[in-house]
Amino acid sequence: MRNLTYNSAKTIAEGNLSNLTSIRHRSGRAGRFLDEHGFGWLLEVNDDEEPKPLFEELDVDFKDIYYKVRCVLLPLPYFRLKLSIVRDSPDFWGPLIVVLIYALLSIYGQLSVISWILTIWLIGSFCIFFLARALGGEVGYSQVLGIVGYCLIPLVVVVILMPMFSRIKLITYILGFFGILWSVYSAAMLLCVDELQEKRSLLLYPVCLLYIYFFSLYLGV
Structure with a gap:
């Protein structure tokens, strides 16, 4: 033995x-x-370590992104979604994907529009972040960046639907107005919480202007 x-x-x-x-x-x-x-x-090399998937290395969680998309599309209390997760658990890839989709729908053959929309997203989010901090809000730039990016989803939906009614200008204008209102409302529900509740109107004005400008880029104005 x-x-x-x-x-x-x-x-x-x-x-x-x-x-x-x-x-x-x-x-x-x-x-x-x-x-x-x-x-x-x-x-020395440890052969026991298995290589991680690419999306895991990049910290991309599609389930988390999908849930946040639902929070933006369905911000009403009736749907009982935990809206605070969009603000409290910010990510970069989800908003970036949304902004890129909107940019691709807005290019009209001009690839330079993509970089311009990304620039507006970054700078516009910083302006809203700066104003929120000035108003006493405890919010980070990454949180504002994520909220502004995710809240473009209603405009993405509207932009996809508008070509179906291109012959009826009134309906396209109504859809555009509804998309902007939807985006601003979602941003208000996600961003204006706690200490920013009483100063919501001061913060939503620049948010509204930002989404109006995003929509004007699609229209080519």
Whole structure:
């Protein structure tokens, strides 16, 4: 029994030594140089670690993005969604995807519009963030950036529907007005909480102007 245990331990040790030796041999002269100076551990590789998926490496959570999209599209209390998650748990990829979709729907063959819409998103969000902080709101730039980006979703829906009624100008104007109102209302429900409740009108005015400008970019005004 002792011989069997000894042989098993010896086999395991030899296997580990051979693996370590193969790793060191693959490192070449640089590896031998580091070994001689006591830094061979720098080239050791842990084969047990599995590579993470790309989306996990980039911190992209599609379930979280989908839930936040629902919060923006359905901001009414009737739907019982936890709206605060959009503000309290900001992310970058979700709003970026929404803004890019809106930009792609607005390009009219001009790719420069995409960079311009992204710039307006970043600068406009910073202006709203600065005003919110000046009004005493405890909100971060990443939170405002996420809310402004996600709240473009109603305009994305409107922009997709408008070509169906392109011959009836009145309906397109009504859809545009409804989309802007929907975006502003969603932004108000997500952004104007706690300390900003009493100063909502001061904050929503620039928010409304921002979404009007976004919509004007689609119209080509």
